Amino acid sequence: MDQDWEVVSASKYKKRAPAKEQNTEQNVNHARQLGLEVETEKKFNASTNKNHAPPANARKLEQETEELHHDRVPLSVAQAIQKARNAAKLTQKELATKINEKPGVINDYEAGKAIPDNQVLGKLEKALGVKLRGKDIGQPLAQKPHPQAHPK
Numbered sequence: 290m291d292q293d294w295e296v297v298s299a300s301k302y303k304k305r306a307p308a309k310e311q312n313t314e315q316n317v318n319h320a321r322q323l324g325l326e327v328e329t330e331k332k333f334n335a336s337t338n339k340n341h342a343p344p345a346n347a348r349k350l351e352q353e354t355e356e357l358h359h360d361r362v363p364l365s366v367a368q369a370i371q372k373a374r375n376a377a378k379l380t381q382k383e384l385a386t387k388i389n390e391k392p393g394v395i396n397d398y399e400a401g402k403a404i405p406d407n408q409v410l411g412k413l414e415k416a417l418g419v420k421l422r423g424k425d426i427g428q429p430l431a432q433k434p435h436p437q438a439h440p441k
Contacts, residue, residue: 369427373417
């Protein structure tokens with residue numbers, strides 16, 4: 290039995306054409322001198338990573354006048370928190386520790402800089418005993434009667 294074996298080499302790199310076959314300027318000029326038909330093409334932005342054209346929607350973005358921003362804590366809520374905290378004779382740090390938040394969170398809420406979070410507002414309401422959401426902001430929380438165990 291006669292087997293026909295060919296050597297096959299695999300590589301992740303492309304093999305380069307020999308210098309004679311590459312489209313260098315010298316080779317292109319030589320081909321022109323010989324009278325061969327030569328087609329050359331200038332590539333736009335070749336070998337650069339720049340794109341000087343503005344994005345397609347740039348004009349639309351420039352004409353956009355609506356300002357998008359997050360809602361902040363209303364001033365009435367900020368004042369209610371501060372008033373209730375002072376009435377309870379707590380510092381911002383003590384109140385933060387009591388509700389398991391950072392002191393900066395309390396500071397932001399009292400300054401009206403915070404983005405309202407119902408979870409934090411709920412903790413503050415419980416800790417201070419003051420309503421901070423909905424109507425009657427700053428009013429004492431209504432104590433709900435605790436359900437008592439009924440004898441069976």
